[in-house]
Amino acid sequence: MAERDREFVEFVEAAGASLRRTAYLVGGDRDRADDIVQDALYKLYLAWPKVRRTGNPFAYARRMVVNVAHDGKRRPWRREVSTADVPDRMERDDFVSGYAERNEVLEALRGLAPRQRACVVLRYYEDLSVEQTAEILGCSAGTVKSQAARGLDTLRKAIDRARRTSRAL
Template identity: 75%
Template sequence: MSERDQAFVEFVEEASPSLRRTAYLISGDRHKADDIVQEALYKLYLHWPKVARAGNQFAYARRMVVNTAYDGGRRPWRREVATAVIPERQAAGDFASGHADRDQVLDALRSLGPRQRACVVLRYYEDLSVEQTAEALGCSEGTVKSQAARGLESLRKAMRRTSPAL
């Protein structure tokens, strides 16, 4: 294995969990997230020498994941989502209620537009600063602030609709 390939493999091993987490939170589907990360890493490999020389490979890879997620959402066949019958409401003392709450938050996150979802995920889940988020999304800091604020408000409204007690 060449030195270039070894450096890429080491980067992928280190960065993959975070990239998958970001892709999952943006796409809302584990299988789509894996596809998004795989496609982004393929593109990254093609440009690896240039990216490695420039430095900050992780920020570049995260930007590629976000862009790949956006591109995938534009294709009509990727917007189709299969749904099953909605289950009965869980009992309050049920041990699975924590998972139900998580699913409720993920459903609310899926209801956001792509840019709002990306801003909320990068700012509050990945804990990036406004500047880092703006750089990752290729937009101004003001756009990040407004999209994150609107996204949080939309999440609050969605959560209130599904849980009126909140």
């Protein structure tokens, strides 16, 4: 195996899980996350010599994941509409109640606009600074702050709405 390939494989082994988590949170679907990461890693491999010289391949790869996730949304043949059965009312002492809260957050996250979702995921899930997030998304720090604030507000409202609806059932 060539040195270039060995370095790339080591990078993928080290960063793959984190890139997949980011793709899942930005893309909203596990299967789609796999496709996003695969597309991003393919593009990264083609640019690997240049990326390796920049000194921060993980930031570059993360940006590629976000870009691929957004590009996929623009292609009409990739748009899918998920449907799910409406669950029965959950009992509060049910052992999966913590999971249901996680699902509420993930469902609310899927409802955000792509830029807001990317800002919220990178800032609060990946724990990146405003500046790092701005660099990845190719925008200003002010845009990151405003999009993250709007995204968090939208998340709060969506979760409150979902909880009021579940209590009414």
